[in-house]
Amino acid sequence: MARRDGWALWAGVVATLATLVVVFYYPVASVFADSITAGGRLSLAPFLSVLGDPFYTGAAHTLVTDPAAVPSGIAQWLAAGAPAVEFGLFGFTTYQALLSTLVSVLVGLPGAYVLARFEFPGRRFLRSVTILPFVLPSILVAVGFLAMFGRTGLFNDLLAVVGLGPVELTFTLEIVVLAHAFYNAPLVTRLVTAAWESVDADRVETARTLGASPLRAFQDVTLPQLLPALATAAVLTFVFTFMSFPIVLALGGLELATVEVWLFARVQSLDLTEAATLGAIETALSLGLLYVYLRYEARRTEPGGTSRGLSRRPLVDGVRSLVDPLRLAIFAYGAVALVLFAGPLLSLVIESVTTPAGQPTLDYYAFLLARQASTAAGTVRPFPAVVNSLLFGVGTLLVAIPMGVVVAVVATRGGRGSRAAEALLTAPLAVSGIVLGLGMLQALVFGTTLFGYRLTVTGPVAIVAAHAVAAYPFVSRTVTPALRSVDDRLGEAARSLGADRTTVLKDVELPLVAPALVAGAAFAFAISVGEFDSTVLLSAGVDTATMPVALERYVGDRSLGPNLGPATAMGTVLLAVTTVSFVLIDRVGGRWE
Amino acid sequence: MTDSDGGVDVDGLTVRFGDVAALADVSLSTDDGEFFTLVGPSGCGKTTLLRTVAGLETPTAGRVRIDGRDATDEPPEQRGVGVVFQNYALFPHMTARENVAYGLQFHDLPEPDGERVAELLDLVDLAGVADREPDQLSGGQQQRIALARALAPKPDVLLLDEPLSALDASLRKRLRVQIRSIQRDLDITTIYVTHDQAEALAISDRLAVVRDGRIEQVGTPEQVYREPGTRFVAEFVGDNNVFDGVVTEAGDRIAVDGTATLPLPGEADATAGASATVSVRPEAISVHDGDGQHPDGNGSTVGGREAGTVTRSAAVETVEYLGDAYRVHCRWNDQPVTVKTDSTSPPEGTVSLGFHPDAVHVLSNGARATATGGDR
Known part of the structure; x- marks a missing residue:
């Protein structure tokens, strides 16, 4: 490495690696x-x-x-006329993941087309909102879907108004797949929009001048540039939905269990070996898929050179454009998207302030503040859960930010360090929270014997550690592009003026990446506050329960009433926290792609 | 000029982007097989004009004719134009050969054994890299592949938008010679956009100087260089000395800076008292050691009287060595004057600048402009 690095970076690298290992x-x-x-x-x-x-x-x-x-x-099977075959839990998990991926792509692609090719008020806002699912806790989405599509939900209320319904979607595959689409269609939209916007207009125009019709030019020039982004989005969606846990748990239950949910059930019944085996198979599958994908992605060539983006048409261009079939289709799509994306969050907030009879109420919020609302053993108390979430969030920041920055600095140095950093970043993505939680449960909570001493890491420390592992890649991914965009010559100028490497980092690079750092911190905080999978395993007692864990308990616990009241109130608080994080990420300049 | 059979004619072309007029009522006509250059500073509208000819921009008003037919409402794929963009816009997922072949499928060109593609790859001397992808080609190779691709479908008109500006200076000079010779061989009408006036002079049959969405002047390189029609053209094309002044009582000179005067060329028909702008090319002025001879800096015509040469005393401020000449920045009274001299040693101190009145070119006002503005 050409540059001499200060001891601080090396100390950081060693500390980060040690933390990750442990x-x-x-x-x-x-x-x-x-x-x-x-x-x-x-x-x-x-x-x-x-x-x-x-x-x-x-x-x-x-x-x-x-x-x-x-x-x-x-x-024999062929002789019987190839009847439907069951492939068990793994088969079902794969099936629902494929279905979810298909629906996510179908919902997400038109969005990318509209955002990339049309100009309208609010386009930039919508484009940035597509990052929201990254920070929305999935258990929150699940509660929102129950509030929207449940038996007494807003959707059935709306259907009743026009004389239809009711539709029973709770505990069906449909609602699970829709919730997965809520989560992953914006990812498809985001990645494909970015690719579409980077299509070089000169290339499309060249094809046109060479004789290609608009459709042919799309097929020959634009499409090849969209497909890799689409493939990325689809693979990620498949991996995410294959490992999806809270959504399936809350919306599907054990009847629609996936590998992840079943794994959780095995841990709860202390069948740890079977759980570990399931986790190992699942992790191997998702790691393998990501590996194959990354190999493929590394081979494709990036279009180089400066490029001029395609121009966008106005969405509304005079009254006549309103009845143009294409526009009508777009408006219809917008309506569906509104029901699917805004509906659950809106329902959540509405349900949190209304009684089942439709009267306004603040009882559910009062419940959150009641420290001793229920003294029954094993019941998660609401107020401590809120406090725990915020404390763990702060704890996560203290660990994840230094780790994320260290990895980002290593990643921008190029060479082997950069590839290793990429691997460090990708690995946690392919390991589900449940598997990590299980591992920490076995290795840290139950303890490890080293040199005759039994070492244990338990309670809040273990939870913060798990959150930090989940959160630091987001810090790195936000900070790395910002760090890359810092002109090397600025640092060189500072070095020539007498600053050492560490001083350059402190005086030049950090101030320039500060906005990205704030955005990364917001990400980390949101991840921690929303983390459910490993937290639910690690918060064995009620004392370390967090908001998402409480949320899940309230959904399942009908003793609190037939409606979702307390869950929606806590969901709304969680929504508020993650919305603040989102605004920070968006306004202060996060560039996580 | 009436519409010719071949070539490109644009008539009253206006292109507006929102409130901004990128082109304002532009009319131009190229001859069949002509190499025609649009030159001007960035943002002047030259690229918009080229894109409108290609059908990539829609004119607010005016017509475009290609090869004698009205092409204004034709989509780009029907216009029979080949375009080379500044960044080449090669398709990154196709090899050089596939790039060149791409347009053929739309033009019913018989393509036995890739003959046409091979012919074009030979034309640009790149048969050896046919199976490479664009990112494995050098900038100059990418540029030539883009040219071959544009030419493959046998377009009526070749449109080049700053095709050399991303390349280094020596490669740029070599490639422009190659482009010119290919254009001559194919006898294809070509519109070339550049901001580099030296390139425009070197490569063109005729050129149009574009400024703020309008044509300032159209002419052969010689006409535009020697007889600029406007102050803008005089200053934009080549180095120049431009002086503002007032025509003297006698009508044969203009007074610059009060007492300092410059002679007007013989044919100038000037009105006494009118304001006028004149230009003198640096290479039309000679430098002599003329210390003390004309202390008032406004001396008359000693020495070269027979030839009609006039001299002015000036002080040398800085000298640039150009290899084959010196560029001398002097000050004559309060006027900066640039002189190009091939003397063997750099002039210094006070010098005598000599030039013939016919080298003084009248740009505007008070005198009939001698510039013809080409055929417009």
């Missing part, structure tokens, strides 16, 4: 270790028992239990 790699490794050992010896038994169980793999279990019977089995 709270991420070691726990996750222990999950994998668990899945390949039986009675302290290496064994494939746990794997084989999962893969060979028809409950998990359906018809495919024969591949493990009786491979020799597979050809004849397929022959």
Whole structure:
């Protein structure tokens, strides 16, 4: 490396790696270790028992239990006219993830077209709102969907007005898939819009002057540039929905359980080996998919040179444009998008201030402030949950920001360090919160014996550690582009004036990336406040429950009343916190793509 | 000029972007097979004019004719134009060969064994890199592939938008010679946009100087250089010395800065007392060691009287060495004067500047402009 680095950076790198090893790699490794050992010896038994169980793999279990019977089995199946086949829990998880990906793409693509090709008031706002799902806790989305599409939800109220319904969507695959689309369609929109906006207008025009019709020019020039972004969005959506947990748990229940939900149920019934095996298989699948994808992505060439973006048409261009079929389709799409995206959040807020009879009330908010609303053992008390969330959020910032900045600095140096940093960033993405939570439970909460001492990390410390692992990649991804855009010559000028490397970082680079740092911090805070998966495993007692955990308990606990009241009130508070984070990210200049 | 059979004619072309008129009532006509250059500072509208000819901008008013037919309402793919953009706009997901071949499929050009593509790759000397992708080509190679791609469908008109401006100076000079020779060989009407006036002079049959959405002057490079029609053209094209003054009583000179005067050329028909602007090219002025001869800086015509040469005394301020000449920045009274001299050593101190009255070019006012403005 050409530049001499100050000791501070190296100290930071060592501290970051040490933290990651202790709270991420070691726990996750222990999950994998668990899945390949039986009675302290290496064994494939746990794997084989999962893969060979028809409950998990359906018809495919024969591949493990009786491979020799597979050809004849397929022959019989074909002879029977190829009837529908069940592939068990893994099959269903894959099926719902594919369905969710398809729906997310179908909902997200028109949005990208409208945002990239039309000009209208609020376009920039809508474009930035597509980042909101990143900071919205998924349990919150689930509660919003119940409030919107539940039996007494806003959607059925609206249908009743026009004399339709009611529609029962709770605990159906449809509502799970829709909630996944809520979460991931904006990702599709965001990535494809960015790609569409970077299409070089000169290239499209060149194709036109060479004789291509507008449609041909789209097909030959624009489409090839959109497809990689679409593929990225689809792969990410598939991985996210494959590992989706709170949405399936709250909206689908155990009847529609995915691998992740079942894994959680195994942990709760203390069947840790089976849980570890499930986690190892799941993680291997998603890591493999991401790896294949990253390999593919690395090979594609980036269009170089300066480029002029395509111009956007006005969406509304005189009264006649309002009846243009294309515009009508866009307006219809807008209406659907409004119901799907604004509906759940709106319902959440409305339900939180109305009784089931439709009277205005603030009772649910009063409940949040009541420290001793319920003294029954095992009940999550609302006020401590709010305080816990905020405290853990601050704790997460203290750990995630230094880690994120260190990784960002290493990533901008280029070379091997940069690739290693990319791997460090990507790995937590492919490991679900449940698997991490399980690993930390086994390795840290239950403790590890080292040199005769039993070391344990428990309670708030473990939760903050898990949140920091989930949050630091977002700090890095926000700070890295900002750091990259700092002109090297500024640092060189400072060095020539006598500043050392660390001083340059402090005096030149940090002030210039400060807005990105604030945005990254907002991200980290929002991730921590919304984190559910590992928190629900690590907050064993009621004392360390957070808002999302309380939210899930309230949804499930009908003793608080038949309606979602308390859950919607806490959801609204959570929404407020994440909205503030979003505004910070958006206004102060986050560039997380 | 009436519409010619070939070439491009634009008539009364106005292009507005919102409240901004990028082009205001522009009319131009190129001849068949002509290399015609639009030159002007950035933002002057030259690129908009080119894009309107290509059908990539829609004119607010006016017509575009290509090859004699009205093309104003034709979409770009029907106009029979080939365009090369400044950034080349090569398709990144296609090889050089595929880029060049792309347009052929739309033009019913028989393509046995990629003959046409091979022919064009040969034309630009790039047969060897045909199977590379654009990011594996150098800037100059990308530029030539873009040219080959534009030419492959045999367009009626070739439109080049600053095709060389992303390249380094020596490559730029080599490529412009190559572009010119290809254009001659193919005898294809070409409109070339550049902000580089030296390039415009070097490459064109005729050129139009564009400023603020209007045509300042159209002519051959020689006409535009020697007989600029306006002060803007005089200052934009080549180095120049421009002086504002008032025509003297006798009508044969203009007074610049009160007592300091410059002679007017013989044919100038000047009105005494009128204000006038004249220009003198640096290379039309000679430098002599003339210390003390004309202390008032307004001396008359000693020495070169027979030839009609006049001299003025000036002080040398800075000298630039150009290799084949010196560019001398002098001060004559309060006027900066630039002189280009091929003397072997740099002049210094007080010098005598000599020039013939015919080298003084009248730009405007008080005297009949001698510039013809080409055929417009």
